[in-house]
Amino acid sequence: MEDLSGILRNHPFMKDLDENYLKQITGCASNVVYQEDEVLFKEGDKAEKFYLIRSGKVALEINGRDKGNLRILTIGPGQILGWSWIVSPYKWHFEAHALEEVRAIALDGECLRNKCEDDPKLGYEMLKRFAHILEQRLQSTRMQLLDVFKRV
Amino acid sequence: MFLNVCKHFTKMTENKSGLIKSDPMIPESVKVKKIFWETEDVFTIELVYDGEEKRNFNFKPGQFNMLYAFGVGESAISISSDSTKKGSLLHTIHKVGYVTSELSKLKKGDIIGLRGPFGSSWPLEDAKGKDICIIVGGIGLAPLRPAIYHILKHRKQYGKFTLLYGARTPRDILYPVELESWKKKYDIQLEITVDRSDSTWRGHVGVVTTLLNYVDCNPDNTRAMVCGPEIMMKYAVDELIKHGVAEKEIYVSLERNMKCALGFCGHCQYGPSFVCKDGPVFSFSKVTDIFEIKEL
Amino acid sequence: MKTLDKINLEKLIGILKQENYTVIGPVIKDGAVVYDEIDSIKDLPEGWEDEQEAGYYRLKKRNDNALFSYVVGPQSWKKFLFPQKLKLWQAVREGRGFNIENSNSAEPKYAFLGIRSCELKAVFIQDKVFDNGMFADSYYNNIRKNIFIISVNCTRAAGTCFCVSMKTGPKAKNGFDLALTEVINNNEHYFVLEQGSEKGTEIASKLETNDADDKQIKAAEAAVKNAELNMKRTMNTAGIKELLYNNHDHPIWSQIASRCLSCANCTMVCPTCFCSNIEDTTDLTGNHTERWRRWDSCFSLDYSKVAGGNFRTSVKARYRQWMTHKLASWIDQFGISGCVGCGRCITWCPVGIDLTKEVENLRNSPKTINK
Structure with missing residues (x-):
């Protein structure tokens, strides 16, 4: 079986990351498995972790109250789930649950934040990678807003 | 003097876009063999030549016809059937305007007018040996369905075959039964995503471009074909390029106002091109300089 | 080159009419020179010229009897080749379908008298539009193939002309059947005539013409040069x-x-x-429909x-x-x-x-x- 650092190294998010940083990050990592329909986190919960999805699919939903549960995004293998751990006050904006069995590496947010504070170079590297994800999510959201297939 | 074959323009009988029997401005009569709803606002009509049910339609995947509803007008509609299927023709139509509303009311046995086929086709021949990545959004699946049929029929001649399809909601997914059967019967990676859904949907949610993250093809040897709203195609092309696919390997199908489909009426101009005769399928490298220009 | 007098210009119109041409030429209507059917040189805008500037057009009386001293008016010859409004076909509902009757049976025979060099170039340009290699428009080409062209070289430039910059005038170089340059010198009033096609030569042979002498050829050249020298507007087309x-x-x-x-x-x-644009219209019964093409x-x-x-x-x-x-x-x-x-x-x-x-x-x- 692959060890944690091996799994991390092969995840697209960690592509070309310095070995030294990889080792540091591995210290904050743990292997997790979620069953179908299991909730990973809920809106408003403390965002203590983020996830590198290895297999399976996670649904992100907004509790739309009278508008129902609005599923806005699904996240699958090779993708990152969660960026709220990096932004104060570290609370989840969505609910996440597994649509099928999900295998992932969970990274402890506080652990990683501390390492980033200690080593700003690692911090900058992490921020760059997350900025890329945030940009992708923002672009996708804008495109969803355009509602390009709208009925006329 | 009814429906005279134009005597002065016999040279028009053979042109690049296929066989046109008479004056290309005059519709031929075709009969509705079948009409059915695919989704709430998308329907498909099957057509045969009126009185000549055995006569074949010749077209290439990606081409379109001008369909005429008596007294109402014409609309440019892509052909969505298998180009090797003889004797009948399918058009999958989004009900959006006067003409398409009128067409949606047709019954089996009704007669409509048809001019065509017109326009360029998907580049399937010189894509042999390459991985194929098709990205479609909404009704954009329909113009690519003939190309998909072709690839599946000649599956061994192509490398990895990926079809990424984005719809508005799960209820808007076209040809769901057929999509499922392709997945079962053929070597194809099919990923479907919707822009929004409730909790009952088990598939992907998010814009179609996010699906590229799950695709495993060789970007150096991939032919991409994209069809959907232009804004969606823009994002899809951006993502393809980001993933390393060359501009010249990306093909898009554009939509513009069309009145004549022959390059005379001027409406469909897109920079130097007439979408009706130079398109609708364009190599992206042909339009790359103008693709970002506003209100072109 | 030949010369032609006014009497023979009149005769030319008659010959063309005998050959079943509808002769179109410049006439004055609503204060402007427009193109319409003519029967005689009496219909031409004799003694008139136009003043043109941006957003400005006026006709002005001249102190001679020039027939072609106007330059160009609001209309062009495209109104005959590519009519502003044209019925393409009509159809009648029959059972669950319809029958289409092609309206493309008319093949008029026009003779264009007075087409300017720039206008002739415009016809060549539209020829390319309406026969693009893939499709040819039968409506346009059925009219186009029959036209007889009598070009008239410009001897004046309007304030808005810039054909020299576009290399389209003021003298017609080819594409005409006959070309005229009007010369008015002292008491002389004649036209220098060029033949540009076999058909043009055939028609011209029915007229009483004289061989143009050097002096007359030079006078015609000078008249055209006058238009060129007086052209104030230019357009730099480089790149x-x-x-x-x-x-x-x-x-x-x-x-x-x-x-x-x-x-x-x-x-x-x-x-x-x-x-x-394409317009489909129906009558109130909904059983008759017409398809029109309109600018x-x-x-x-x-x-x-x-x-x-x-x-x-x-x-x-x-x-x-x-x-x-x-x-x-x-x-x-x-x-x-x-x-x-x-x-x-x-x-x-x-x-x-x-x-x-x-x-x-x-x-x-x-x-x-x-x-």
């Missing part, structure tokens, strides 16, 4: 395609749009503009409409489309500029937008991108 292609986002388009009324006058008077304009809002949207909603985009098409993308489409320098779009613009000036403004602007 014009790139100039327009590279400057889609230039602030000049907003400046023009602030004046442009998007009235479409420029496209209606332009001898090369070819856009058309359209890239200035109209519906022009670029599609189901669920519109590609060019701003006036800025529509003006840019027109000018970029005319002067740049036309070259890619047809291997030739869409502008013949006739100046009509300048004269007939109600706010006097002058494309030669706008090209110059674009060239000289510090914001212009030169790649």
Whole structure:
């Protein structure tokens, strides 16, 4: 079986990351498995972790109250789930649950934040990678807003 | 003097876009063999030549016809059937305007007018040996369905075959039964995503471009074909390029106002091109300089 | 070269009519020179000339009997080759279908008397439009193939002319059956006649002509030179395609749009503009329908409409489309500029937008991108 650092190294998010940083990050990592329909986190919960999805699919939903549960995004293998751990006050904006069995590496947010504070170079590297994800999510959201297939 | 074959323009009988029997401005009569709803606002009509049910339609995947509803007008509609299927023709139509509303009311046995086929086709021949990545959004699946049929029929001649399809909601997914059967019967990676859904949907949610993250093809040897709203195609092309696919390997199908489909009426101009005769399928490298220009 | 007098010009019209031509020529109507059917040289605008500037057109009496001293009016010959409104076909409902009757049976035989060099070039340009290699428009070509062309070389330039810049005039070099240059010297009034086709030679042989002597040929050349020397407007066409292609986002388009009324006058008077719309009409029973083709304009809002949207909603985009098409993308489409320098779009613009000036403004602007 692959060890944690091996799994991390092969995840697209960690592509070309310095070995030294990889080792540091591995210290904050743990292997997790979620069953179908299991909730990973809920809106408003403390965002203590983020996830590198290895297999399976996670649904992100907004509790739309009278508008129902609005599923806005699904996240699958090779993708990152969660960026709220990096932004104060570290609370989840969505609910996440597994649509099928999900295998992932969970990274402890506080652990990683501390390492980033200690080593700003690692911090900058992490921020760059997350900025890329945030940009992708923002672009996708804008495109969803355009509602390009709208009925006329 | 009814429906005279134009005597002065016999040279028009053979042109690049296929066989046109008479004056290309005059519709031929075709009969509705079948009409059915695919989704709430998308329907498909099957057509045969009126009185000549055995006569074949010749077209290439990606081409379109001008369909005429008596007294109402014409609309440019892509052909969505298998180009090797003889004797009948399918058009999958989004009900959006006067003409398409009128067409949606047709019954089996009704007669409509048809001019065509017109326009360029998907580049399937010189894509042999390459991985194929098709990205479609909404009704954009329909113009690519003939190309998909072709690839599946000649599956061994192509490398990895990926079809990424984005719809508005799960209820808007076209040809769901057929999509499922392709997945079962053929070597194809099919990923479907919707822009929004409730909790009952088990598939992907998010814009179609996010699906590229799950695709495993060789970007150096991939032919991409994209069809959907232009804004969606823009994002899809951006993502393809980001993933390393060359501009010249990306093909898009554009939509513009069309009145004549022959390059005379001027409406469909897109920079130097007439979408009706130079398109609708364009190599992206042909339009790359103008693709970002506003209100072109 | 031959010479022809007025009596034989009259005879020419008669011969053409005998050969079943409908002779079209310049006539004065509503204070402007327009093209219409003529029976005699008496119908021509004898002794009149036109004054033209941006947004300005007036007819003025001359102190001689010149027949062709006007330059160009609001109309062009495209109204005969590509009629403003044309029925393409009609259909009658029959059972669950319909029968279509082609309306393309008419094949009129026109003789164009007085077509200017720039206008002749405009016809050649539309020839390329309506036979694009893939399709040929039967409606246009059925009329086009029969026309007999009597070109008249310009001996005056209007204030809005710039054919010299566009290399389209003032003298017709080819493509005509016959060409005339009007010469008025002291008490002499004659036409120098050139024959440009077999048909032209055949028709001319029925006239009483004299061989033109050196003096007469020189006089005709001088008359045409006069038009050239008096042409005040110019357009610098060097690299014009790139100039327009590279400057889609230039602030000049907003400046023009602030004046442009998007009235479409420029496209209606332009001898090369070819856009058309298709209109289907039905009678009240719903059993008879007609399909009409009608001039359209890239200035109209519906022009670029599609189901669920519109590609060019701003006036800025529509003006840019027109000018970029005319002067740049036309070259890619047809291997030739869409502008013949006739100046009509300048004269007939109600706010006097002058494309030669706008090209110059674009060239000289510090914001212009030169790649």
